[in-house]
Amino acid sequence: MSNYEMGKPSIPVNNLSNQKSKKKRSEPTVKSTTKNKAGDTYYKITSANSLLIAEGNRLIDAMTEEERAKLGNKSDTLHFICQLGLASKKRSRKVNGENTDSFTPVGVRLVSDIDIVVPYLKDVTKNNKTGIDPDEDFDYRMVSAGEEFTLTLYEFMYLITRDEYNGRLSAHKDGKDFYAYLSVKANAYGEVYKLMDNEGDKKDSKTQPFKRKDAKLPTPTIIFERNNGSSRENMVDIDVRTEDGEWVIRKEYKRFEPLLSKRKGNKRKGVADNNTQSPSFNDSKHLNLPKHIIWSLALQEELGLSGSLPLHKAQNEEELLNRGKELFLSMEDTRRELIGCKSSILNVINILAIVSFVGGREKIENIGFSLLSDIAIQVPIIDMHLNHETGINAIVDISYRTVTAGEEFSVSTYEWMYLLIQDEYAGSCVCDDKKKEFILSLKFEKYMKGEIKLPMVSFNSNINKIPMTTIYINNIDKDGLITIKPQYTRFAPLIKKN
Template identity: 85%
Template sequence: MSNYEMGKPSIPVNNLSNQKSQKKRSEPTVKSTTKNKAGDTYYKITTANALLIAEGNRLIKEMTEEEKANLGSKSDTLHFICQLGLASKQKTRKITNHNGIEVIKISTPIGVKLESDIDIEVPYLKDITKNNKTGIDPDEDFDYRMVSAGEEFTLTLYEFMYLITKDEYNGTLSAHKDGKDFYAYLSVKANAYGEVYKLMDNEGDKKDLKTQPFKRKDAKLPTPTIIFERNNGSSRETMVDIDVRTEDGEWVIRKEYKRFEPLLNRRKKRNRTVAVRKDTNG
């Protein structure tokens, strides 16, 4: 049995993200030999990436053999079905095809649909709008519910991140596409991961972060994404829109995804008021 509590990831996402970093971006550390179409060199590892890897290796080194054997032991029991997106909130994406690089619009990814072969306990945010900007406290912000084997369920990408980083999944789950079985992985964009610098700047500081000043609006979390094993395309190719535009132009959430309604990008109608100047001569 792992020493890590249910709902707490192997890499402590909560503890590394509480306070605002003084540094805005992670400086590149290791260059790649790969270049993009513009001839620019990619960077393989940033400072944030390197620190996260080092922290993960430290945690693994401190595990017992039983805990190490548990890492990823249930990855084959959790299945990726599709990504969920908001059609009302479009973003651009660059793709490479026979015409070169093309910029297309896609729905913004906000969640994922999954299925488990076994009964599992799943983290659900009490406030579904919690994200990398608001910060997430796993001790306070989650309810945990049992999902039965074979039952499809949906999560936000942040809920998914806290589920898939549990030891038994270790960031990996199974996927199926075009008659082929392969793995999907959690990938995090950590260049703005504020608290990651605490690992370097305050290496000898053993203070409990809960006793330090904390502003939720300044919290930083990595941005979670889902990637497929190489040569299996992109997880975004599976995107299912959870919203639809009505005849009067209003965007609404589909019935089966009602829980995600607070994420809908509704534009507020502005009430125009006409100022009337009083005639002081009359």
């Protein structure tokens, strides 16, 4: 690769317009305000972009047929939803030749048809001035199919320049499918001019000097194919002005808070929740999170969900909560943003129970839940023989399966617990049409004393507050023979115990 690389992925060239599609137009164009002597608009390519185009074509020519075939082969699986902008930093753009107020674009919302690994900057303020080291500056996480996610424009640039996207992604507007493209402004990108060596015109008199060549990266923008308008239409503002005139970031975009302008009269005041300011989490005196969120973080560590053997064990509930607070305060912002981010899209449908008769009296034992997720998720699978007495090794005893969006599925008591203490749920989900909060309720006393190896799930706490339908997973015939219903056969070991 050439010496203008951005670490591992390369800069897109010519907006990857060399790609062909039978379904869609692939030549991205953007209207220019430059006119020729006849007064007609024409499309101007800067010297910097010309150098990128030439270098890109050179790289493509050097590829094998197999490598070329992979370029853009997943572009149709990634979808543009909207750009994200700062309302506190207004900017004009031309619409039909007239200036229109707009926001300063800082990010993008996307969704993928397949599971993908997404780059997240540890510091979202990294840009073309600071430069980005892909080996040091990114965290990576899996985003499930159908799950919407947001990126800064620089994170987007590093994602979309992967071979499988090759600078383009799918877009939809007014019932029409087309492509959106990464376009870059490279005039100030100093490294690009080193490509003149390859072009053999290092001293070409036609090459005009540039005042600024100190940028460490090109500046990313997003454009639509011709006749599809602008990607900045319907841009979502991620900040809001409070009653006292201060600008704050909306709660769902908390990760972008460092991008908020520091100009006078525009002070950063935290994160907006329903247009109000939410507390800062800089120290423990501001840490005012619900208990179930705090102890779910501590239990992740104690029960081994952090990926290593547990090193910490609380002796009482207060110590468990204190440990949870320590973990929260020590988190990177990228992880903190994930806490509870999916709790409102996981729905409890009903309680699962076993019915039996002991001494002529009916006995009901709650053994799990039926759930439904609005997006595809990973669900833990645990052997039904394992419980609070045997203990569960999160590294060895838990595997995961993918459940698609809208698919009802069932979990045992312990699968429920291990699912709900993960970051994205942080101890809660929702139930019924009104999306009432449904909290994971646990009994800690015997666990803290070492009498059992796992906390025990308490069903009564939620049932008393939110009446739930109970589904029996078994039948009992007139002779007292117990049989499991076909859809619940995986729970059979629990039947045998009763």
